[in-house]
Amino acid sequence: MRSWRQRRRVSQLDLGIEAEVSARHISFLETGRARPSRDMVMRLSEELEIPLRHRNRLLVAAGYAPVFPEREVRAPEMEVVRQALDKILAGHEPYPALVVDAAWDLVAANGAAAMFMEGAPAELLKEPVNVMRLSLHPEAMGGRLVNLPEVRAHLLHRLRRQAEASGSGRLAELHDELAGYTYEGVDLNVAHVPGPADILLPLRIRHGDRVLSMFTTIATFGTPVDVTVSELAIETFWPNDEETAAAFH
Template identity: 85%
Template sequence: MNEESFGDLLRSWRQRRRVSQLDLAIEAEVSARHVSFLETGRARPSREMVMKLAEELEVPLRHRNRLLVAAGFAPVFRERDVAAPEMDAVRRALDKILAGHQPYPAVVVDATWNLVAANEAAGMFMDGVPDHLLKDPINIMRLSLHPEAMGGRLLNLPEVRAHLLHRLRRQAETSGDGRLAELHDELAAYTYPGVELNVAVVPSPADILLPLRVRHGERVLSMFTTIATFGTPVEVTVSELAIETFWPNDEETAAFFR
């Protein structure tokens, strides 16, 4: 991290956000000349300026620390394990959300969609999944699309696959996290014999949400999901947590979970 150039990192994030030097300068209340000098190394930023630019570019907290270190400052955003004593309030909030969503499935994932916590109902996603996919860390995206997991049970696989891969690609681009890009490429390479993946699906006027239509034993369960995050995180781990809750899309699915 010490060998990274602040100017190169700043330029990379500015270009990733598709923001010009002038636009960034206006938002940060500095001159475009100063932004140019920062990117070329002709000027050195203060810690406050690093924080201001990172805020305007919506740089993830993990990468704000990288910008600070590259500029010669100590990181300011702590990163703790979810099990750390200081995270007790966060764990209580997560436990309450997971328990409160019963009898429907809910999971907590980290920045790369690795499972952090789950409620009892989410155990259905693990049914019949081979052991090699259930080794820590369990990846929810991998479980969703792997042919030996839910990918082999999704009745509307082409639509769901296209949606999830698009989400992963956008997350990789906006977060600058190479791990997400690698996960995207892995999932995109999965093959499903007999399934035509390159199918354009046009929703009907009656459609509202894209459901997950999952074969579960003799039943077909139809669900949609919502994703929640913490509103004002100033800690790296908390900023990267997401809670995905699954909801029944029809009365038959709701009755099954009840």
């Protein structure tokens, strides 16, 4: 609990105020001088916005059974979730859309997203396909990104922040792997300075004889109580100019 509180940069006093518990009791819980109730674990986890997977681990550490189920996406109980994902992916055609899990492994995608995998080495396309690795690998999308330095800096920053916020060692290892990629003839130290007409940082990728310019939105489920559902994210890609929109259509 202490490591999560420190990761969130919250003092014992501030956490106690938000959770309506004394800072002294928070201290006793963190040092093992007091044993938390299950409700206390749940309350503190909620205030610290701890991922459901780790809330289960905290409950087990406190001597309680985990309360958040973790089902496979293909499980019968997940039918309503699959239906929602299928409708979103299909409804976003002809533009690309995909679903990833907490590790950025591909869960589902629509037909238009196949363009991101064109020319990628076979080892990168073996399941589970990692979307971050596919995006920055120099023999995959990383070699086709016209504005690679800017996109790379943005994706690495996002990945580092996610690793810190989630406490995921796997994401931290993935960040270090991607940060170590080298690209022949590319200066990675170029900082992106937005122009007066810029609104979003586009993803500019070579596709055949065209350069497609896109931006993305990311959506999650609003009220998950299942570990798997809580970790799913839907990334949709949108044309950044009329030429790109026409190319997709």
